[in-house]
């Protein structure tokens with residue numbers, strides 16, 4: 001009998017629902033929230049309310065696009081954390097209610113596991129998936145980690161950021177350049193037209209596999225100021241070169257530790273995930289690095305780099321196969337690691 005899992009994601013500012021049958025994606029619907037744009041960041045209270053508005057139509061659309069009825073569902077997977085608590089409560093409560101109504105089990109998913117496991121979402125039956133063990137560079141607005149993935153439920157963080165995440169470095173530097181939030185995609189776009197060798201920014205010297213991006217942020221800020229004030233004319237004239245140089249520095253920092261992890265573990269497969277893995281420069285760098293060293297690279301389709309329920313559904317699918325269900329008295333968690 002086939003196994004049909006509904007995934008629900010509501011950890012931050014995207015309400016998403018997806019259906020996966022026997023590991024193959026049938027639908028993935030994402031409602032992004034525009035309400036935050038004018039605030040320059042996600043406002044938790046507004047996010048929770050928007051999830052409340054979106055969740056029923058988003059799930060409904062996901063079921064329709066999958067061509068199934070809700071009674072065809074075998075299990076419901078939902079993001080339990082980490083994320084914004086108010087937002088997580090919406091998805092968690094909805095999943096519990098639907099599961100009780102349909103008499104199918106619920107499966108809780110760690111959002112970070114979801115990002116790592118997004119490489120197992122197959123759009124066609126024969127799509128390739130990574131073999132264990134593999135290394136995953138997880139880079140998002142909140143995380144920069146190198147993870148050794150031994151199995152779907154056995155992941156070890158080899159390195160993590162000790163201050164800002166890579167996405168924060170993109171977003172905060174973009175903000176001082178006057179670019180809209182989130183700045184990562186704007187830097188990506190501008191960088192394509194700029195000279196990456198024009199500016200030199202600080203690179204960290206941290207032992208092991210850990211990352212640091214706060215020094216880069218400070219040195220970027222210092223480049224943009226004139227007599228302790230930001231210099232708008234300078235920024236305007238050098239936008240593309242600043243973006244290209246910033247992006248190159250972030251990529252160099254990411255690749256330096258990734259290379260170290262590859263050498264030390266001897267692992268032959270490298271994957272990337274999280275919002276920053278949508279960055280053209282990061283994608284090219286990982287692909288070229290793997291090609292040079294004869295490694296297998298897994299670069300996710302862009303739709304699976306940011307928050308989506310397809311990754312929740314696939315993570316839930318594997319837990320379901322292990323009968324690893326969630327209790328009804330489980331509550332969301334704001335913070336956790338892998």
Ligand code: KG4
Pocket residue numbers: 012139140141142143166167168170171182183184185188274275276277278279280305306307
């Ligand atoms: O995984 P994600 O959607 O959620 C959070 O963890 O917040 O990642 C969002 C991050 C933001 O920092 C955003 O600027 C960054 O991913 N991002 C990018 C690109 N697309 C999204 N950064 C650089 N280049 C991009 N193309």
